[in-house]
Amino acid sequence: MGDSTRTTSGGIESVAETVARFRERFLEKISAGSFELPVLPEAASRVMQATADENCDARKLAEMIQRDASLAGHVLRIANSALYAPTTAIVSLQQAVSRLGMKKIKEIALLIATQTKVFKVPGYDAQVRAIFKHSIAAAAYAQEIARRRRWNVEDAFLCGLLHDAGKPVLWQLLADVQRELKLGVEPSLVEDVLDSMHAGVGAQLVESWKLPERLAETIAHHHRPQEASNVAQAAMMIQFADDLAHFAAGPREVTEEQLRAHPMIEPLNVYRDELDALLAKKQAIATAAETLL
Ligand SMILES: [Fe+2]
Ligand SMILES: [Fe+2]
Numbered sequence: 001m002g003d004s005t006r007t008t009s010g011g012i013e014s015v016a017e018t019v020a021r022f023r024e025r026f027l028e029k030i031s032a033g034s035f036e037l038p039v040l041p042e043a044a045s046r047v048m049q050a051t052a053d054e055n056c057d058a059r060k061l062a063e064m065i066q067r068d069a070s071l072a073g074h075v076l077r078i079a080n081s082a083l084y085a086p087t088t089a090i091v092s093l094q095q096a097v098s099r100l101g102m103k104k105i106k107e108i109a110l111l112i113a114t115q116t117k118v119f120k121v122p123g124y125d126a127q128v129r130a131i132f133k134h135s136i137a138a139a140a141y142a143q144e145i146a147r148r149r150r151w152n153v154e155d156a157f158l159c160g161l162l163h164d165a166g167k168p169v170l171w172q173l174l175a176d177v178q179r180e181l182k183l184g185v186e187p188s189l190v191e192d193v194l195d196s197m198h199a200g201v202g203a204q205l206v207e208s209w210k211l212p213e214r215l216a217e218t219i220a221h222h223h224r225p226q227e228a229s230n231v232a233q234a235a236m237m238i239q240f241a242d243d244l245a246h247f248a249a250g251p252r253e254v255t256e257e258q259l260r261a262h263p264m265i266e267p268l269n270v271y272r273d274e275l276d277a278l279l280a281k282k283q284a285i286a287t288a289a290e291t292l293l
Pocket of ligand 2: 134138163164242
């Protein structure tokens with residue numbers, strides 16, 4: 001964008017005025033909820049329902065996934081990835097289901113849905129891929145923190161995976177508003193809007209997918225855990241996992257020193273040996289996130 005732009009009414013406006021006009025429209029759309037929430041693909045939503053049903057057995061679930069060739073391929077790819085690191089290769093869906101269990105299959109179905117439906121914004125591929133990689137790392141770390149506390153590991157994984165899912169939704173809206181106003185605005189000029197609004201938008205996405213309310217609440221508060229009365233522990237865990245994920249896989253630089261002095265260490269009761277173990281997972285988690293891209 002140059003120093004000035006011609007408006008649709010023919011007048012000339014400064015860059016600052018253009019950005020202000022853009023921000024106003026962008027914020028207006030966010031607060032009115034005028035953005036598109038990606039839908040959970042049919043196959044993923046069937047898997048979610050089936051895994052919630054006590055009567056569903058492994059064979060039925062494998063058959064259901066098999067019917068969707070693309071989902072089946074992705075499930076096998078992810079089941080064999082560094083994230084689950086099977087000791088011997090998983091070659092069939094039946095094997096994937098029986099060795100990983102229903103909960104992991106549900107995680108994988110959501111991971112695929114997220115990767116293929118949410119983290120896809122034409123024109124912003126690099127930014128969105130970076131957030132997806134960060135999200136996998138956050139999911140892996142959250143799971144690790146939860147496991148050591150005997151908290152719900154599945155919830156932790158899903159919250160980590162989806163904590164920043166509001167960002168790609170807002171990137172898409174950013175692209176749409178640019179088109180609508182026929183403006184090209186440097187994304188960095190509105191990045192603060194994404195930073196401040198993505199948690200709420202992510203929570204709306206999770207609600208629209210009919211995931212448990214506690215997940216939406218945790219995501220809504222992941223940058224302000226002190227305000228999350230019902231899910232404070234989970235929100236603190238995600239905030240810590242978020243920074244650990246930046247440390248392992250970017251995109252923001254977080255140092256070991258910063259993590260050792262992290263404000264969540266005390267409330268989460270993270271002892272030194274646990275922190276050492278989490279930090280030592282840096283490379284493994286970075287690799288797991290990288291190989292899923
Ligand atoms: Fe965030
Ligand atoms: Fe994050």
